[in-house]
Amino acid sequence: MNFSIILLKMRYIKICIAIAAILAHLSCVDAPGVKSIERVQYHMGTYARIEVMGGDNGDVDTAFNKINELDNLFSDYNPKSEVSEINNMAGVKAVRVDDEVIRVLEIAKEVAFQTDGAFDPTIGALTIGVYRFGREGEAEIDLDEIDRAKSLVNYKDLIITGNNAYLKNKGMMIDLGGIGKGFAVDRAVSVLKQRGVRSGVVSLSGDIKVFGESVDIAIKNPDNESPVATFRTGARDLAISTSGSYERFIEIDGDIYHHLIVPGSGKPGSDFLSLTVVMEDSSALTDAYSTALFIMGKEKAMEFISAKNGIGVFIVFPDKTIYYNDVFMKLVHNLNITKPSFKQF
Numbered sequence: 001m002n003f004s005i006i007l008l009k010m011r012y013i014k015i016c017i018a019i020a021a022i023l024a025h026l027s028c029v030d031a032p033g034v035k036s037i038e039r040v041q042y043h044m045g046t047y048a049r050i051e052v053m054g055g056d057n058g059d060v061d062t063a064f065n066k067i068n069e070l071d072n073l074f075s076d077y078n079p080k081s082e083v084s085e086i087n088n089m090a091g092v093k094a095v096r097v098d099d100e101v102i103r104v105l106e107i108a109k110e111v112a113f114q115t116d117g118a119f120d121p122t123i124g125a126l127t128i129g130v131y132r133f134g135r136e137g138e139a140e141i142d143l144d145e146i147d148r149a150k151s152l153v154n155y156k157d158l159i160i161t162g163n164n165a166y167l168k169n170k171g172m173m174i175d176l177g178g179i180g181k182g183f184a185v186d187r188a189v190s191v192l193k194q195r196g197v198r199s200g201v202v203s204l205s206g207d208i209k210v211f212g213e214s215v216d217i218a219i220k221n222p223d224n225e226s227p228v229a230t231f232r233t234g235a236r237d238l239a240i241s242t243s244g245s246y247e248r249f250i251e252i253d254g255d256i257y258h259h260l261i262v263p264g265s266g267k268p269g270s271d272f273l274s275l276t277v278v279m280e281d282s283s284a285l286t287d288a289y290s291t292a293l294f295i296m297g298k299e300k301a302m303e304f305i306s307a308k309n310g311i312g313v314f315i316v317f318p319d320k321t322i323y324y325n326d327v328f329m330k331l332v333h334n335l336n337i338t339k340p341s342f343k344q345f
Contacts, residue, residue, distance in 0.1 A: 043067045044075070044181055044204060052192060052200035053213065059195045063188040063202065070187060073101050074180045076128055076173065083174050087124065091170030096163050104176060104183045104284070105160055111179070111288040112155035115304065117263055119292035124173025125152035126261050146267070153263045182207045182241055182287025189237075189283075206242040206290075209283045214333075220244075222273040222316055229314065229322070231332040238331065241286035243294040244274035260294050271298040271317070278312035278331050 038051035041064050048067050050060050075081045082097040089095050108121035126149045149171075157168040167174070176183075181204040188202045189209050199212030208217070210233045218227035222244060233240075243260055260268055277290040289311060293301040298317075305313055305325060312328030322337070329335065 046205040055197040090167035090172040094164040094166035115292040118296035124175035125149040178291035179288040182283035185283040239283040239286040241290040242276040243290040273316045276314040
């Protein structure tokens with residue numbers, strides 16, 4: 001996920017912070033007698049930001065600790081993580097893993113089934129094995145390996161039995177980059193709620209969850225740091241995730257390859273510049289659906305959105321047209337298109 005959503009303002013909270021080279025100014029006056037806390041730490045290869053109303057630093061510490069715990073379980077960059085162990089044992093044996101790993105893998109497999117494999121947690125054979133996103137310089141990238149790697153991407157060959165996870169074929173790899181951050185946001189919010197925090201915001205890169213407060217959000221212009229649109233969340237629990245082609249990419253022989261790889265072709269999707277998904281409650285699902293919709297392309301994405309209830313979308317196309325559906329309009333308030341040059345699709 002990319003930090004393509006800018007949190008602009010949370011009522012009663014005063015904030016001024018830089019995340020992923022984007023400066024977000026949040027300013028308001030604290031409610032009398034209510035303490036607000038906002039902190040940022042580096043987790044999961046990006047900046048994690050937590051702000052709460054009425055909690056304390058112990059609450060925020062516990063939420064950050066949960067994110068860190070999940071990073072240590074999920075990261076394919078960490079050779080000692082449980083996901084790395086599953087990858088290392090691919091085609092050899094099942095690995096007994098933590099409940100949190102099983103939970104995220106089960107959600108990932110369900111979304112893979114719903115999207116006919118457009119979202120696939122075993123995409124790592126391509127993203128890790130071929131393109132080596134985040135590992136540039138460790139080894140030469142060989143695009144001739146794409147066809148071999150494509151044959152290893154199949155969520156149906158990820159077998160989950162109890163607390164055991166097994167990849168059936170040697171060379172298969174799990175990459176939770178399309179769901180792990182959203183899942184971590186959900187779990188951090190759950191921790192805060194369990195400790196009695198009634199309102200706040202948790203964000204990891206482009207995955208954001210708002211609870212108990214109404215927050216102003218801006219969707220980033222893919223061409224620069226200015227917003228394409230702004231909206232307000234309302235007081236309900238709302239999850240927001242964006243996938244974009246312009247933040248994480250590599251250059252190979254003068255050509256640009258972004259990280260949203262289509263399993264069928266082994267190459268990046270090209271139908272969208274950015275795609276934002278808004279849903280009630282689940283950041284894991286908004287994270288996974290934004291990835292899946294981006295990858296499946298315009299025609300299939302539109303069919304999926306029409307058939308699936310509860311998914312709000314805001315899309316920016318390469319020709320600078322935009323699209324948002326009725327569900328999006330029902331979930332958000334005060335939508336304002338800030339770029340007149342961006343015409344509605």
